[in-house]
Amino acid sequence: MEKIKKSLPLQIFIALALGIVVGLIFLSMGLADFTTEYIKPFGTIFLNLLKFIVVPIVLTSIIQGVVSLSDIKKVGTIGLRTIIYYFCTTAFAIVIGLIFANIFKGSYAVLETSGLEYEAAEPTKFMDTLVNIFPSNFFQPMVDASMLQVIVIALFIGFGIIIAGEKGLGLKNWIDSCYEVFMVIMTGIIKITPIAVFCMMVPVVAVNGPQILGSLALVLLTAYIAYAVHALFTYSLAVSSLGHMNPVKFFKGALPAFLFAFTSTSSIGTLPVTMECAEDLGVRKEVASFTLPLGATINMDGTAIYQGVASIFIATCFGIDLTLGQMATIVLTATLASIGTAGTPGAGMIMLAMVLQSVGLPVEGIALIMGVDKIFDMGRTGVNVVGDLSAAVIVSDYESRRMSKEAKAK
Secondary structure (H helix, E strand, O other), rough: HHHHHHHHHHHHHHHHHHHHHHHHHHHHHHHHHHHHHHHHHHHHHHHHHHHHHHHHHHHHHHHHHHHHHOHHHHHHHHHHHHHHHHHHHHHHHHHHHHHHHHHHHHHHHOOOOOOOOOOOOOOOOOHHHHHHHOOOOOOOHHHOOHHHHHHHHHHHHHHHHHHHHHHHHHHHHHHHHHHHHHHHHHHHHHHHHHHHHHHHHHHHHHHHHHOOOOOOOHHHHHHHHHHHHHHHHHHHHHHHOOOOOOOOHHHHHHHHHHHHHHHOOOOHHHHHHHHHHHHHOOOOHHHHHHHHHHHHHHHHHHHHHHHHHHHHHHHHHHOEEEEEEEHHHHHHHHHHHHHHHOOOHHHHHHHHHHHHHHHOOHHHHHHHHHHHHHHHHHHHHHHHHHHHHHHHHHHHHHHHHHHHHHHHHH
């Protein structure tokens, strides 16, 4: 496994590069449909395997983490710090997105807006989201991969084992055994990651090649510059000052998760790889098992940047100049929406519709960028996952220092 961990970033990077080259070849041959029909399915099979193993690993690892803390108050403290961090970085992300969108907006190609149609999905109300966090059935959340509900189930089981004391040891030992088995399965799945990355990258390039070079190229570039600035500046500052870790070490350790998230565009699907990266970075197991699944569900820094860039671009196309007050509204709405749309399929589009409505922009404008949403999604998912890892590093460092102080006090 150590050999796999050391070589995995290089293997994924090579697979990514080969995928781009082969995708361009198929594009030049006019065989984009062939890639989606016969190459993409192998990537989909891999994603299905990851989704299959994610729920049992999240369930068992969170239970283990809660039990190892042996104190319900500690769990609450870790959870509160994690959520506050996610809220702050999401707010920073949307501000960075708005800044770069305003810098480049004078150069955007203004597209035709007449005849646009887009039916926004109904956003989930915050209170409905709050109610839906708590499951009414033990098995359904696992079948639906509803991660917030799975996390709640794991927390209750972990709390129950702590309170039961010795009588709960039998269940704890069984869960420990299950976790080890699931980790062995996950290790086998991760071995074929480079092949899956290649199979997912080829159709992305073959299908979206023309759009990348089209009129939306500058908007995409703006988003990716903002993604890079947020990752390199915000996360570097956070992990060095709050997590006491060299940013170079952090990004090197996070690279496999970033590359896989970039290709798969699924934070949940990337979770097993993210947890492996957290282990390599020295994150405490009980911290990683809680912060990473939570982050994969509610942390949307990359998506927040996308909201800012897309909002300014759509406003420009409709000849609208947003005021500072409207931009402040976008920051607030996007930050809150990152929780309100948690676990919802197509969350990025739903969040964007909410943001546009909050400042009176036409929701139909989403149709202008839908054609290249996949390209936006690759970058924003990669940033989301790196943000999850930064939170795990910071919270883990805090816990280690706290435990060290307590040990010295004794």
